Amino acid sequence: MDLRQRYLPLFNLNAGMVLAKPLVLIERGRVTLRLPAGHVLTEASLEQLAAHHAEYACIQEEDTRSEAERQADWAQQETRQARIFQFADLDSPDIRAFYQALLAYRKS
Amino acid sequence: MDQTITSAAILASLPKLPAFPGIVVHILKALDDDNSSMTVLVNHLQRDPVIAGRVLSAANRSSQHGHRALGGISAAVSFIGMRRVREIVLATSLVDFSRQSQSGRFYWEHSLAVGICAQELAREFSLNLDYALVAGLLHDIGKLWMSYLYPRQHQQVIDLQAQSPRPLCEVEREMFGMDHCQIGEIVAESWGLPADIIEAISQHHKPDRPELGQLAAITHVAEAISNGLDLPYRDENQVVDLSENAIRVIGLDWHCDVHDLLGRMDARYQYARALLQ
Numbered sequence: 484m485d486l487r488q489r490y491l492p493l494f495n496l497n498a499g500m501v502l503a504k505p506l507v508l509i510e511r512g513r514v515t516l517r518l519p520a521g522h523v524l525t526e527a528s529l530e531q532l533a534a535h536h537a538e539y540a541c542i543q544e545e546d547t548r549s550e551a552e553r554q555a556d557w558a559q560q561e562t563r564q565a566r567i568f569q570f571a572d573l574d575s576p577d578i579r580a581f582y583q584a585l586l587a588y589r590k591s
Numbered sequence: 592m593d594q595t596i597t598s599a600a601i602l603a604s605l606p607k608l609p610a611f612p613g614i615v616v617h618i619l620k621a622l623d624d625d626n627s628s629m630t631v632l633v634n635h636l637q638r639d640p641v642i643a644g645r646v647l648s649a650a651n652r653s654s655q656h657g658h659r660a661l662g663g664i665s666a667a668v669s670f671i672g673m674r675r676v677r678e679i680v681l682a683t684s685l686v687d688f689s690r691q692s693q694s695g696r697f698y699w700e701h702s703l704a705v706g707i708c709a710q711e712l713a714r715e716f717s718l719n720l721d722y723a724l725v726a727g728l729l730h731d732i733g734k735l736w737m738s739y740l741y742p743r744q745h746q747q748v749i750d751l752q753a754q755s756p757r758p759l760c761e762v763e764r765e766m767f768g769m770d771h772c773q774i775g776e777i778v779a780e781s782w783g784l785p786a787d788i789i790e791a792i793s794q795h796h797k798p799d800r801p802e803l804g805q806l807a808a809i810t811h812v813a814e815a816i817s818n819g820l821d822l823p824y825r826d827e828n829q830v831v832d833l834s835e836n837a838i839r840v841i842g843l844d845w846h847c848d849v850h851d852l853l854g855r856m857d858a859r860y861q862y863a864r865a866l867l868q
Contacts (some may be wrong), residue, residue, distance in 0.1 A: 490857055491858055510672055540858075541861055569829070569831060571829075577845070588849075588853040588854065
């Protein structure tokens with residue numbers, strides 16, 4: 484089973500979703516909530532997240548796309564990003580590295 | 592050139608703009624003292640029912656998974672935290688200001704995106720989060736001035752740039768005699784904003800100066816990232832330049848894992864936009 488990671492705002496989190504990364508909330512230098520990677524969100528943990536002022540979480544979910552659909556999605560992302568950078572100097576090492584980091588994120 | 596704008600003319604025109612939310616300057620001045628910040632906030636919010644209402648609305652939305660409806664500012668501060676209330680006050684008051692100034696939806700969404708991206712860069716490199724948020728929210732304040740007071744000429748700038756891609760500031764200088772960074776600097780100075788934020792507003796398109804400050808560097812990079820991530824989506828989004836000097840000033844290394852940084856920017860922007868709608 485292929486998994487993918489997504490960063491979602493609090494409003495889009497639902498019970499049953501699985502944390503891809505540990506979630507640690509800190510206020511005034513103190514840890515106020517800590518949930519481990521692999522934690523399955525419940526209604527109670529969603530209330531905890533809201534009560535401790537979480538804004539987002541990184542979740543992992545099954546990538547249900549077929550290989551063809553995945554390739555099509557990636558091609559669409561590449562096309563979009565190439566358009567955004569159409570006037571940028573991709574020979575510049577910094578812009579090239581930025582481009583690649585963004586593309587890796589867009590494809591995730 | 593259609594207009595020759597002078598500093599004196601810009602200063603004389605400021606009363607025509609909606610009143611700048613003074614609470615922003617007060618919060619930034621009181622940042623280092625939590626007790627003072629609390630007093631400043633409560634005093635201002637008690638005198639400003641519009642902003643207080645927006646804070647309560649945002650606080651209640653952020654607590655949608657909870658069972659309580661927050662009825663007062665004190666409850667909001669204790670429930671969502673002093674830091675969050677301060678961020679909400681800064682963001683709502685500046686977004687309200689841009690809405691009152693009849694700027695389009697894209698303007699405030701773009702400003703919010705640059706603010707959030709700047710804030711996440713500041714978090715990554717242990718810099719002041721509130722300064723970064725405000726610098727991002729206000730980085731294009733010169734454009735707001737242009738569009739509010741000279742809408743026809745501002746639209747011409749947009750049309751000219753769309754027809755033949757050239758640096759925006761160059762087209763603005765031909766049209767107004769000044770670009771939006773220069774105008775923004777004059778406006779921000781008149782509002783009494785901190786020097787670092789004024790520099791971020793005036794230098795975010797001139798990031799190659801050796802003495803470039805960290806906040807200006809962060810604002811420049813944050814704008815490139817927000818456009819690269821389509822925050823907000825607009826067909827015309829472009830990344831044309833990313834200054835090597837600004838990257839060096841911040842200490843950012845694209846070859847390290849920036850996936851989490853980009854994810855935080857993306858998700859926090861979606862969250863903040865929903866709160867402020």
